[in-house]
Amino acid sequence: MSSSFRVKRSLGKLALLTIAAVAGTLTLAGCAGNGSKSARGDYKVEWVESQNASERVRFLVMHFTTINFDESLRALTLPSSAPVSSHYLVPENNDPSYPHPDLRVYQLVDESRRAWHAGPARWEDRDQINDQSIGIEIVNSAHCHPPVETSTEEIGEEICFFPEFDPEQMELVIALSQDILARYPDISPTRVVGHGDVVPERKIDPGPRFPWQQLAKAGISAWYEEEAVKRHMEYLKGNSSSDRDSIRRRFAQWLADYGYGIDPENASEEDITLYTRAFQYHFRPWKVDGEVDNHSRAILLALLEKYFPDKLSGYPDLQSTLLAELENPG
Structure with missing residues (x-):
């Protein structure tokens, strides 16, 4: 090399x-x-230290490369007409282009510098994600084929292939992420996100195979409690009087409250579908359809309950008895 x-x-x-x-x-x-x-x-x-300051780094963004190690390294380090970079690159086993017998984390950009990995993106109230994040590119050959145009005006769906992530590779990602989080306390679990979470109109990585739940168990990212999902499902089944548009608009508000960069009031039908798909890729990867069904709603409510419980009281459609149960689970 x-x-x-x-x-x-x-x-x-x-x-x-x-x-x-x-x-x-x-x-x-x-x-x-x-x-x-x-x-x-x-x-x-x-030197007199001010208390009125915060860390520059607020988010950790996960990506997959869609290409092998050698191509990934070149794309992320060499000049091009559309330059990209990330702070870290994590290879995978059984890649003929990888030159070492053991897997190693490659650092490409110093953490104090801005890497070009997220592009125009938004999470919480921030829209300059590159300026406030660390990016990890993970070698994985996931890829999508563009929709096939038919003889009618309808355009079919894109066809995507998502290989499993290498278990040893993920051990490196977890160790690296834990090390990063130890240095940047502002990166809370809900601020460890995928590229598709922050720019769902253009990206879907790290895709449905990425083991977010495994990262959550390692203390890195967010995940929901199953009992909370069941409880919210039972509530939602008994409250189905709202029309479809109201339900989708309310779900968009919940997405925004969690951190997604959607504008609930002005979002189009397509916007809500895109952000719902991004949420499903992350938290319900076995069924990604963009539909705001009760299961997706229950998962999102369970996440809000766990990480942003103060926001639940702002939802007038949640019964006061349910909110009382959440505040006093005993």
Whole structure:
């Protein structure tokens, strides 16, 4: 492999660099506490730490590459007419283009710098995701074929293929993600998202095979409680008087409350379908159809209950008895 593809640091070095970063932080904190001065050029700087600041990094975005390791590395590191990059690239086993006998995490962009991986995207109240995130590209050969035009005006659906992710590869992704989260406390479970979550009109990665539940069990991403889904399903079955448009519009509001960048009031029918599909790719991958059914609604309510319980009281269609049960489960 040419020197231009030299790995900046592997996963084995991440722990060492983390220790060094923590030590540096402690040193600075000590300086701040003592109000000490340092010389910088021809002037002195006195360090007084402000409490009015936050981490730059707020999100962790997962991607799949759709191409093999060698092509992925070239696409993410070499100049092109449409340049892209990510902070990390994680290879997979049984890839003839991968040059090592063991899997290694490749760092392509320093975490302090902006990688070009999310493009125009939105999550929560932020729309400059590249500026506020770390991106992980995961080698996986998932791919889609464009819709086939028929003799009528109708256009068929695209055909997609989603291979399973390599288990050893996912162990690396989990270890890397845990290391990143330890350095950036602002990345909460609901802020670990897929590319398709933040730009559903253009992307679907990391796709329906990505093991989000496994990441949640490792303390990385969000997932729902099954008992909560069952409880919300029972409630929704007994409250089916709303018309389809009202249900879909209300679901769009719930999506926005969770973090999705949809505008509930002005979203078109197509917008609601796209964002519903993105949600289903992430949280109900065995059935992705864009339909706002009771199961999708119950999963989203269970997620809101777990991560944003204060927002449930703002839904007038939820019975007061149900809200009382959520507030006092005993």
